[in-house]
Each structure stands twice: as C-alpha cells, then as structure tokens.
Amino acid sequence: MVEIPTPYTAGKLALKESAEDLRARIPGWGADLDPMDRPSYPREQPGIETGAHWDFPERQEAKWPRERSIEHAFMTPVFGTSTPPRGASGAIRKYAYKYSEGRATHWLLLIAADRVDAWEHHLSSFATLRPDNPVTETGVLSELSRRGISSRFGKKRADLSHQWIDPVIVGAPWALAAGGVAAATLKTLRKRRVA
Template identity: 75%
Template sequence: MTQTATPYISGKRIPPKSAEELRTQIPGWGADLDPADRPSYPREQPGIETGARWDFPERQPEKWPRERSVEHAFLTPVFGTSTPPAGVSGAIRKYAYKYSEGRAAHWLLLIAADRVDAGEHHLKSLVTLRPDNPVTETGVLTEFSAHGVRSRFGQKRADVNHQWIDPVVVAGPWVLAGLGAVAAFRALRKHRTA
C-alpha cells in the first residue's frame, strides 16, 4: 500500500499550529525561540536588506510527460531534458515516482533503474560498430603506466578500503555476459546436433 502525500503548494494557507501543539508533537521544538540562542539573530532584524530578489521564472515547456514527485503540485520551472526515460529503465523510473521521496522504495528503484540503464547501453553498444571497451574506458591501463599501484599505499586514501571489489564490479558483468554467450552457443549447438 503506497502512502500519498499532500503536495506542497507555496500559496496554500494552512492555519499554523500553536507553539504548545508543536512542543507536544515534536521533541525539542522551540529550542531556538530565544534570540540569544540563535547565531543568525543579528541578521534577522527587521529592516536589514539582503539584496535577494526572486520572481517566478517562465516555465520550460514539457516535450514529453515528466516524472513528478508526489510531494509537489508541479514541476520546477526548469528541468533536465537531455535523456528522456526509455526502455525498461524508464519504466522503473516512472514507477519509482509513485512513492514519496521520503520512502526507501523511491530511491532504491531509481538506483536500480540506473543499473538497468547502464546494462541497456552496454547491450546496445554490442550491436554497434564500436562496442564498449572495458579495458581502456575504465582506465585500468593507467594503473601500470601512471604509478597507480604505488599511489594506493602510504597515502591514507579512502578508496583503499573498497578497491578489492572494483574489478568485480567492472569486469563482473562482462564475464557473466561472456559465460552466458558461451552457454547459449553450446545449447544451440547441442540442439542442432540432437
């Protein structure tokens, strides 16, 4: 069961709750009500000009239906249009927006869609004249030509903790695809001889 959140609309007037109601509902609410406890207090004085001016910009036209957060009534005035959702990854992304941004399902589905999108692009590259080359595109050759191994030790680098899994993440899908192709070829050959 999905929860539907009420969209945020800036112009909507909701009567504010009293300080007493908020203190009972939110632990620690009102801790900064005393101006002496707020580091930003001098800047909050009435009459101080910040120079900030903002008018709502003209809306960018939608060329295709965009994903929309359930928390907001409309899209931001400007949004990215470089990669419209397509294929299985696009369907996963659209499904992710059925969940609130506060739910793990929303973000996990978006991460899964990114992985599916990467797989889709790898598969597309295999049918082109210039398929992906994991050896040169990952920069693994620079490990030997640009002191890659030496730079890992004695430098207190944060990525040393997980560098053991990097070859598995990069080469794993390629090895699995190769094994799958060999298995498919053997099954096809066995089927033809039978």
C-alpha cells in the same frame, strides 16, 4: 491568481500550527528562534526586499510526462530535460515515483533504474561501429602502467577499504555476459554438428 503555499512563491509561508503547539508537540522545536543565534535573521525582517521579481516563477513547458514526487502538488518550475525516460529503465523510474521520497523503495528503484540504463547503453553500443570496451573504459590497464598498485600500499587512501569489491562490481557483469555469449555460441555450434 490562487495563493499556492509552496517554497516556489516569493512570499514567506505561514505555519500551519502555532509556535507554542509545535514546541509542546516536538521536543527541541524552535531552538533556532532566537534572532541572535541565526545569521540569516536580518534578511527575514518584514519589508526587506527579497530580490525576486515575481510572485510565482514562470513555468517551464513539459514536452512529455515527467516524474513528479508525490510530496509536491505539481512539477517544480524548472526541471531537467536532457534525458527523457525510455526503455525498461524509464519504466522503473516512473514506478519509483509512486513511492514517497522518504521511503527506501523509491531510492532503491532509482538506483536499479540507473544500473538498467547503463546496461541498456552497453547493449545498444554493440549495434554501433564502436562498441564499449570494458578493458580500456574501466581503466584497469592504468593499474599496471601508472603506479596503480604501488599507490595502494603505505598510503592512507579512503578507497582501500572497498578496493577488493571493485573488480567484482565492475568486472563480474562483463565476465558473466561474456560467459553467456560463449555458452550460447557453443550450444549453437553443437546443434549445427548434430544436424
């Protein structure tokens, strides 16, 4: 088997540069080299068993093409399979992995994909017998029935600073969607009256 220098191997990886070169190039590098400053040092001694019963863990079988960070040479040995990418949100997620995890573009695309995924599920719920109900599912009724409003005054709650924007983030998309449906319905009714 070819030696693969990854964090998934049982052995310890060797440095690509010497400690002296790194210390000269990076200010503060090696600040934790003193064994007395590191609680994990005794476990890092040569000859101490790690407990791993493998040189490289058994790889999980991929049943469809998975997203993989460009920082990694291959997929991690184990990965999630509960929600395969699908629809527009899946396409956005796949596109996000063309960028490094160190770039904001990668993470912003993943956040956008989550929002698109939520709306895909909201829209698909209307094709079922029990569509989403934004009034009961957002918990807005509990603000009136479970001391929601009184709990906000005179308390040191962490969410008070952003509570003003919560109705906009949660309610505005539903209000815009309802307005769009109402406008489309009115336009259809006007066309029928003219015809």
